[in-house]
Amino acid sequence: MRIVKVKNYEEMSRKAANIIAAQVNLNPQTVLGLATGSTPIGTYERLVELCNNGDVDFSQVTTINLDEYYGLEPTHEQSYRYFMNKHLLTKININLANTHVPNGKATDIEAECRRYDELIENAGGIDLQLLGIGHDGHIGFNEPSDEFVMGTHCVTLNEITINANSRFFNSRDEVPKQALTMGIKAIMQASRVLLIASGDDKKEIMKKALFGPVTPAVPASILQLHRDLIVITPLDI
Numbered sequence: 001m002r003i004v005k006v007k008n009y010e011e012m013s014r015k016a017a018n019i020i021a022a023q024v025n026l027n028p029q030t031v032l033g034l035a036t037g038s039t040p041i042g043t044y045e046r047l048v049e050l051c052n053n054g055d056v057d058f059s060q061v062t063t064i065n066l067d068e069y070y071g072l073e074p075t076h077e078q079s080y081r082y083f084m085n086k087h088l089l090t091k092i093n094i095n096l097a098n099t100h101v102p103n104g105k106a107t108d109i110e111a112e113c114r115r116y117d118e119l120i121e122n123a124g125g126i127d128l129q130l131l132g133i134g135h136d137g138h139i140g141f142n143e144p145s146d147e148f149v150m151g152t153h154c155v156t157l158n159e160i161t162i163n164a165n166s167r168f169f170n171s172r173d174e175v176p177k178q179a180l181t182m183g184i185k186a187i188m189q190a191s192r193v194l195l196i197a198s199g200d201d202k203k204e205i206m207k208k209a210l211f212g213p214v215t216p217a218v219p220a221s222i223l224q225l226h227r228d229l230i231v232i233t234p235l236d237i
């Protein structure tokens with residue numbers, strides 16, 4: 001694990017964007033694993049700038065997002081498809097057909113999860129996976145549990161996550177209770193993982209995840225076993 005200590009959110013975002021841009025410049029057909037949440041917004045803003053300045057070309061890139069709320073239309077303002085289109089995908093020169101988010105409106109959840117795993121496999125796996133972390137240590141929507149779940153699956157969100165994410169909705173009741181998430185296997189098989197975290201409220205969970213025991217009770221702790229993990233954070237951990 002390599003920890004890059006930065007001054008603040010802006011520097012974290014700039015460094016993360018530079019690493020992603022370098023990856024795309026080295027391999028224009030890169031498969032990027034992307035994340036949502038407030039943490040990567042600055043990274044996406046920098047990537048849009050780099051693209052507009054002609055410093056990176058996304059025309060041959062494929063993106064595969066970690067997760068999606070179950071039951072939300074892609075056009076719903078809080079859906080992760082909407083988030084990705086708004087913050088990044090419609091602002092760069094990527095072919096939208098090559099951008100993927102689980103289908104939160106799938107009627108056959110099992111089939112959708114299998115489809116998503118096949119999509120990742122057919123893409124040859126993920127070259128660079130960007131991750132944030134939830135307050136309970138979740139990555140994607142892999143919530144604390146008794147075991148690490150390998151494949152894409154449907155999860156019931158726990159209270160901590162629902163409370164944290166309710167800030168984006170009009171009321172707590174509107175937060176979906178379930179989500180589809182990529183499993184631990186695809187994340188751990190990514191050639192490189194880039195974990196970003198900022199805000200004092202993430203300090204304790206980052207310490208636990210990176211230096212505590214590897215346990216499904218703290219899903220992000222599995223990243224300690226990843227062969228190429230880069231952590232960029234302003235936090236003193």
Ligand code: GLP
Pocket residue numbers: 035036037038039040066067131132133134135138139140141161165
């Ligand atoms: C959501 C996403 C995660 C993200 C987490 C943290 O639950 N599913 O991928 O890491 O939120 O979000 P934030 O960056 O807003 O703290």
